[in-house]
Amino acid sequence: MFKLIAFAVALLTLTCAVTGLRNVTAESPNSSYDLVITNARVIDGTGNPWFRADVGIRNGRIAGIGKIGAAEAKTRIDAANRILAPGFIDVHTHVESLFSQPAAENFIRMGVTTLVTGNCGTSTTDVAEFLGRVKAKPISVNVATLIGHGSVRRRVMKSDDRAPTADELKEMETIVDQAMTDGAVGLSTGLIYVPGTFAKTDEIVSLAKIAARHGGLYATHMRNEGAQVEDAIRESIQIGERAGLPVEISHFKISSKKLWGQSSATLGLVREARARGLLVTVDQYAYTASSTSLDSRLPTWVLAGGFDEAKKRLADKATRERVVKDMKDALRRSGFKDYSYAMVAYHEADKSFNGKSIAEITKQVSGKKDVKNQIEQILAMYEAGGAGMIYHSMGEDDVQRIMREPFTMIASDSGVRRIDESVPHPRGYGNNARVLGRYVRELKLISLEDAIRKMTSLPAQTFGLRDRGLVREGFAADLVIFDENTISDQATFVAPHQFPTGIDHVIVNGGVVFAGGSMTGLRPGAGLRGPAASAGLPPRKTSGVDAKAA
Ligand SMILES: [Zn+2]
Structure with missing residues (x-):
């Protein structure tokens, strides 16, 4: 008997050593899953090459990766000849209206399972209320928010073109402090817009310091994306350095025709800052046109x-x-x-x-x-x-050069779309699929694994979403299953209201929200809270600056 147990333990140990995984044997008492995806080629979000595995999901989490088999599942999806990847995390969206369009179909159908909103300085100023709405109004997708400097400034100073008084600055700091406490993931600015444009660097540093104290980041639509873009990048980096927090430069681009080709220089500024120990990253959408x-x-x-x-x-x-x-x-x-x-x-x-x-x-x-x-x-x-x-203001060469950079993530800059309303930018329907179809498969600009990394673990790491963005046991079961040979964007500037092809299943917190070409109606999305409010997760290092560099 003892020998038999020892043998079983040895076998289990061997299984663990071979796969590095737990809970995959039939003998395990936890062997039943709510959902098992079998035979997938898993691209786990790290950038590593794909491997073949079954993935088991229990209680909204990834509970097993390896050889599982269909018998152990209540539900099974056969993903033979398909890629299974973490659901895409779109860190640059404007979805303040999400709760009136809770299906978020345009995002789900391009594989996006988590949205970060509150960008470009515009957000709710009551983060607790916004994230709390999920309870009464279930949504398909996960949502996190930044606290927008412009919205905070407008609440305190309306649209005035002047510096804040000491009292006004204090009031803005208090609002940011509360928002971070309530779960904002950082501070955003929109420095070309009213009223953000009226703020000088010092005002932003003061508010960014509050975000830094809570472990948040600074995400910026910079003061200039045209002729003065290099100055604007320097200002962004300086704010991160002075306030001591990571910097995310939103929708990184060269939008002045005269400067086409200059992305070598602008990316150089980011690389140089990173070499000095400053944590700076960028995001972009895969088009040569912007929208505002x-x-x-x-x-x-x-x-x-x-x-x-x-x-x-x-x-x-x-x-x-x-x-x-x-x-x-x-x-x-x-x-x-x-x-x-x-x-x-x-x-x-x-x-x-x-x-x-x-x-x-x-x-x-x-x-x-x-x-x-x-x-x-x-x-x-x-x-x-x-x-x-x-x-239509950008050059294709710059778009490609920015996409090749390891610190660039893929983000749409889109809102939630209503089918056939107006003629919006196609990025809200096609962005992720366009990267995977056009830039990976057709142009071979980056590898499939790297493209997935830019849509999953890199955004999760940057925005402090510590249990998402990887196919890993214990992580949230946000997943997308697609065909790498057919995935492609269909939305165009003339006819933008077209969903991508090649995506089979989209899963949010273990719930299948998209399958067989249609939305299932499930609403498993969650409000995701930032570092200060996400209890139960290990704290991350808050500073964007190395001790030595500071
Ligand atoms: Zn913007």
Whole structure:
């Protein structure tokens, strides 16, 4: 009898030694799983080459990896000839409206299982309430949030173009402190937007210090992505260095035509900072067009104080002339001859403009083709309530150079989409699939394993989501199953409301949310809390700076 037990122990030890895994033998008392995915080629998110295994899921967690077999499962998915990867983590989204579209179908169907929102300085200022909403309003996808500097500043100082008083700064610090305590993953800024643009570096450092104290990071839509992009990168790095926290540069790009090719230099600045021991990372979407509001083309001084103030200023002839001149100068500096690179995604006041360029609209409205009339058209559309825009402003070489960099993650910059509403940027439907189809399979720019790493473990590591982003026992069962030979994005700039092909299953916290070409209706998503509020997980080192480097 003793011999038999010893033999069993030896066998079990051998099994562990061979696979490095537990709970995979039929003798184990914990051998039943809620779901087993069999025969998959597992790409685990580390960047390592794929291996073949069954993956067992219990209580929303990955509970076994190895040879499991279908008999031990309540439910089974056969993933033969398919890739099984961690669900994608999209760290740059704008999904404040998620709870009104809880299926988040456009994200789920490109394999995204976790969203980080609150980017570019805009977020809820009540993080506890936002994350707590999951209880009453279940969602398909996991969500984490940053605390947005612009939203905090607006709450305290409206849209004023001035420095905060000591009391105002203190009030902003208190809001950030509360948000971090409640589970924000860091502080975000949008330094081209009102009111973020009115903040000087010192103000941001003060607030970033609060985020640092809680173990958060600093995510930034920088002050400039055009002619002054290098200065803007230096400012971002400086904020991380002075406040002592990691820096994430959002939607890293070269958007001034005159600077196409300069990503070698801008990536060099990030590499140099990392070599000094500063933790700096970037994210990007896989397109040569960006998307943001129309007013990003207007000089920020005219926007101070908000929409009504701006309209008053534009009504003054001399001021309007100054605006037109500033916009002409900015256009010239960017290297574009006119606004044919600027397409309308959504203009409430006249939806017939959707999908057309400013140049086309100007011609249609006034019969004119010159830049001055195009600027007048932009101002008229701003006065009529503004517009969501798509700007075809980047070069493919820069997109590829940025994607090859090991510290670049893949993120969409998208919101939750309503099918067939407006003509939005296709990234919200296709981003991840486009990387896997076009840049991995067709162009062979990066390996499949590396692309997955950029969508999973790298974002998880960067944003402190410590039990996600890997196919590993004990980790949350956020998974995607796809066919590497057919995965591809279908959304285009002309017809963006198209889901990708090649994705078979998407699983969130062990719940299958997408299968057989349709959403299942399950809502297993969770509100994910940042380092200060995620009890039960080991603390991570909070500083973005090496002791030596500081
Ligand atoms: Zn942004």
